[in-house]
Amino acid sequence: MNIIEIHGLTKDYALGETTVHALRGIDLTIAKGDLVCIMGPSGCGKTTLLNVIGGIDSATTGSVRIGGQELTTLPDREITDLRLHRLGFIFQTFNLIPVLTATENVEFPLLLQKEHSKSEIRARAEKLLEEVGLSEYRHHRPSELSGGQRQRIAIARALVTNPDIVLADEPTANLDSVTGASILEIMQTMNQRQQTTFLFSTHDKNVLKYARTVVHIKDGLIDGE
Amino acid sequence: MGILLRISLRNLLRQKRRNLLLGAAIAIGMAILVMANAFSHGISDVLFNRILKYVSGNISVSFTQNGNRMNQLFRDGDRMKELIRKTVPEISSVNEAIGIFSRVIGNARTDNAILVGMDLKSETDPKRLADLKENFRLIEGSYDNLARKDLENPVLLSDEKAKSLNTHMLDVLRVRFQDVNGQNQAARVTVAGIFKPANVFMNTPVFLDIGNLKQLAGYGPNDIGQLYIMIPNPKKNAIPGANALHVALKPPLAxxxxxxxxxxxxxxxxxxxxxxxxxxxxxxxxxxxxxxxxxxxxxxxxxxxxxxxxxxxxxxxxxxxxxxxxxxxxxxxxxxxxxxxxxxxxxxxxxxxxxxxxxxxxxxxxxxxxxxxxxxxxxxxxxxxxxxxxxxxxxWILMNRSHTTEEMQRDLKLLPQLKSHAVAVGVPTMYESASMIINLEYALNLITLGAVLILFFIIQVGVVNTLRMTIRERTREIGTMRAMGMQKNHVRNMFLLESFFLTLFSCFVGILLAFAGMWLLSKIQIHSEGNHWDMLLVNGHLHFKPSVLGTALFMPLILAIAAITAWFPSRTAANLPPSEALGHFG
Incomplete structure (x- = not known):
């Protein structure tokens, strides 16, 4: 069963008077529970593709379906709601909220959902922090943590809502190789344990071994799978 | 505590220096507003509660003869007092206010004065007695000397009046005046006390026991002058009390x-x-x-x-x-x-x-x-x-209830058209007798409010700039929150809450500052004898009377200004596309 279906996806950006064709007709399907690596050099369109799949950016043309739901025609409020309930995000620069502690950062999406009790939210956040090995840092603010620790909190935050898909944009780019590897191992473990679909982008060939499927992108087009 | 509230409050602490400076500006604005309001309220308090109530009471019943307001006489006094006691609930006291213009002859000098009667026996409430004595800070003699039988018509006068008459304690003065029957009279009075006036209005009167004054002025045993009624909580009770009394005073056929x-x-x-x-x-x-x-x-x-x-x-x-x-x-x-x-x-x-x-x-x-x-x-x-x-x-003729001094004066001017020799009975409250004081307070408040609103407008330009700077610095955070699934209105509300709390805390600090400032300013002794600024002072000190209601109304006004000015940058932040916000390097 495909969780992501993309057909004829293009994305153009206006850059001054010129138009940049970031995606030039992507067709891609991703099965539920897959761990997909989107590989390609800088500027090839990896981040744009993840942004469009995540509803963070809009497509110029084409179709993007998440769990059968067409994304390109949804209004902002519903796309935001879809992100909250069905998607998780991991960013290259971790993007934790600096004024919140590790636990509060993990709790954040659940608090936005307003669907769970306080105790349930706290229990889920602490369980995930334990799984990523950061229980003892739960009261620390992001500024008091290392890059690897921050990214593990970001993973916990992405997974706390039990999303269908986690989109990770170069999650290891700002980490040393050992820490990067540990991050990918966590993602691999979570993927296997929870059957969550993971899509991560990278330009580092060394991390391909963690992916079950690799999609190569070049100049806004799929170069091979 | 909601997540938005938590983030907003913590962000306030995150940018301490910037928010402290901005908060200080708002606090100073609020402090000025509260102090100015308390000052104008203080002026009307001085005029109403420290001067006017001793001149006309909270409610007064006036008896104008032949259109002359200075000629106050009603010949059925007991009946009138009984009617007042039956009609006005919770009366603290009913006193006669008799003032007679006179020429006083001192030691080789003369001066004009108003002979004012004081009912010493009626003041039994210790607080009111203390208030009265505060108005008579005696330099020589004693307040109780007015009741002395061994002195001929003992009087209290201000140090300025004593100076202008070149008179001293126990000197005998002569006074010339017209009695209630319109006949010229002369009498001897004895200086029984010299006081330092609490305000400029206390310079002119020469006080003596009302019994003595009534006798000198030709009042009969059942005759009364203008009555002033003191009631608790006059702001609330004076006008309804006067209205009720007005109904009860409908004159029967003579x-x-x-x-x-x-x-x-x-x-x-x-x-x-x-x-x-x-x-x-x-x-x-x-x-x-x-x-x-x-x-x-x-x-x-x-x-x-x-x-x-x-x-x-x-x-x-x-x-x-x-x-x-x-x-x-x-x-x-x-x-x-x-x-x-x-x-x-x-x-x-x-x-x-x-x-x-x-x-x-x-x-x-x-x-x-x-x-x-x-x-x-x-x-x-x-x-x-x-x-x-x-x-x-x-x-008698019952005057209409008037709402302002102007209305009252206009009605008095119309009295001669009736060509009547009946006594015109009026029931003004001190708020109508001196509506210009209320107008003065309103005007002062309006001027202050206008000035402070301009000040706040300038401060709010600072709020907008600060908020724009904050938003610029936190653009990636906004992008992250939007990516996580935060709706646009939540982003907007988060920034609005920050401005709201910054303004709210600053307002509280401003109120504390204002109280500290008022306490300090009221400690300063101001020497302004003979100067008309004196009327703004109580015993040589600035008088502030903070209004809880006024302060409570300023808060939502300032918060509303803050919310309105913060709305536009907050909305801009909320409408940032998440991809653009995430890609921002601020």
């Missing part, structure tokens, strides 16, 4: 019932007064058109019915007398009239009535207030449905 006597003959008769303004005279003439076709009713007429005139053998030009029982009891008193015309028999003008013009009527009526006539005894008392009723004299 009449005297007795025996009309002429050349040894006597017949029972009712004396009624008729109004002499041109409209009333014309109205009366219309009631007997046949007779008044040949005769024009005059303002000095005294008319007698034909049957009554025939029984006494009375003709026009004859002088008859009415003997009637006075209200005060004792023997009958006599009023004499010269009959100007005998009326023909008429249903409109009953036979056993003597119709007396306004001036002659009130002259005898007020001299010896008649015992109320009874219709069972044969007195003619037309009820309100009678065609005569609108043209007949009442026991």
């Amino acid at each position: 009449s005297a019932f007795g025996h009309l006597e002429f050349k040894g003959r006597s017949a029972t008769a009712t004396a009624l007064g008729f109004r002499v303004d041109s409209a009333s005279l014309a109205g009366l003439m219309k009631l007997l058109p046949g007779f008044f076709a040949d005769y024009r009713l005059m303002s000095n007429d005294v008319l007698v019915g034909k049957a009554l005139a025939d029984s006494l053998g009375l003709h026009a030009g004859d002088r008859c007398s009415l003997s009637y029982p006075p209200k005060s009891g004792g023997e009958n008193v006599t009023a004499t009239f010269t009959v100007t015309k005998v009326l023909p028999a008429s249903t409109n003008f009953p036979p056993n009535v003597i119709w007396v013009n306004d001036r002659a009527f009130y002259t005898f009526y007020y001299d010896h207030w008649p015992s109320p006539p009874q219709s069972e005894n044969g007195a003619f008392l037309p009820d309100s449905t009678s065609s005569l009723h609108p043209f007949l004299c009442r026991e």
Whole structure:
């Protein structure tokens, strides 16, 4: 069963008077529970593709379906709601909220959902922090943590809502190789344990071994799978 | 605590220096607003509660004679006081306020002064007594000296007045004034105390015991001057109390019932007064058109019915007398009239009535207030449905309740048009007697509010700039939150909450600052003797009276200004596309 279906996806950006064709007709399907690596050099369109799949950016043309739901025609409020309930995000620069502690950062999406009790939210956040090995840092603010620790909190935050898909944009780019590897191992473990679909982008060939499927992108087009 | 609230509050602490500076500006603005409001409120408090209430009370009942407000006299004092006590609930005290313009002759110097009566015995409430004594900071002598019997008419006067009269303690001064009957009088008074006035208004009066003053001014035993009524919580109770009193003071018809006597003959008769303004005279003439076709009713007429005139053998030009029982009891008193015309028999003008013009009527009526006539005894008392009723004299004229000083003055100016010698009774509260003070307070508040709003506008430009800077710095955070699933309105509300709390905390600090500032300023002794700024001071100190309601209203106003100014940058932040916000490097 495909969780992501993309057909004829293009994305153009206006850059001054010129138009940049970031995606030039992507067709891609991703099965539920897959761990997909989107590989390609800088500027090839990896981040744009993840942004469009995540509803963070809009497509110029084409179709993007998440769990059968067409994304390109949804209004902002519903796309935001879809992100909250069905998607998780991991960013290259971790993007934790600096004024919140590790636990509060993990709790954040659940608090936005307003669907769970306080105790349930706290229990889920602490369980995930334990799984990523950061229980003892739960009261620390992001500024008091290392890059690897921050990214593990970001993973916990992405997974706390039990999303269908986690989109990770170069999650290891700002980490040393050992820490990067540990991050990918966590993602691999979570993927296997929870059957969550993971899509991560990278330009580092060394991390391909963690992916079950690799999609190569070049100049806004799929170069091979 | 909601996640938005938590993030907003923590972000306030995150940017400490910037928010501290901005908060300080808002706090100073708020402090100025509260202090200015308390100052203007303080001015009206001084004028109302430290000056005016001693001059006119919270509610006053005035008795204007012949349109002259300075001539306050009502000859049925006990009845009036009883009526007030029955009508106005929770009275603290009812006092007479008598002030008489006089010329005081000191030691080789003279000066004008107002002789003001003080009812020493009525002040039994320790707080009010303390308030009174605060107004009389005696340099020499004692407040209690006013009650001394060994001194001739003991008086208290201000140090300035003593200086202008070149007088000292126990000096005997002479005063010249006009009494209530319009006769010039002279008297001796003794300086029993010299005080330092609490304000500029205390410079002119010379205070003496009200009993002494009434005696000097020719007041009779049941005569009263203007009454002032003190009530608890006057702001709330004064106007309803005055309204109730006004209803109760509706004047009854004035009449005297007795025996009309002429050349040894006597017949029972009712004396009624008729109004002499041109409209009333014309109205009366219309009631007997046949007779008044040949005769024009005059303002000095005294008319007698034909049957009554025939029984006494009375003709026009004859002088008859009415003997009637006075209200005060004792023997009958006599009023004499010269009959100007005998009326023909008429249903409109009953036979056993003597119709007396306004001036002659009130002259005898007020001299010896008649015992109320009874219709069972044969007195003619037309009820309100009678065609005569609108043209007949009442026991007094009741002035309209006025809402402002201007209205009150306008009504007083209209009084002479009635050409009546009846006492005009008014029931103003101190808020209407001195509405200009309220207007002054409003004006001061408006000026302050205007100035502070301009100040806040400038401060809010700072808020907008700060917020824009904050948003720019936190653009990636906004992108992250939007990516996580935060709706646009939540992003907007997060920034609005930050501005709201910054303003709220600053307002509280501003209020504390204001109170500290007012405390400090009120400690400063200001020497302004003889200067009109003195009226703004209480015992040489600035007087602030913070208003809880005023302060409570400023808060939402300032918060609303903050919310409005923060709205636009917050909305801009909320509308940032997440991909653009995430890609921002600020």
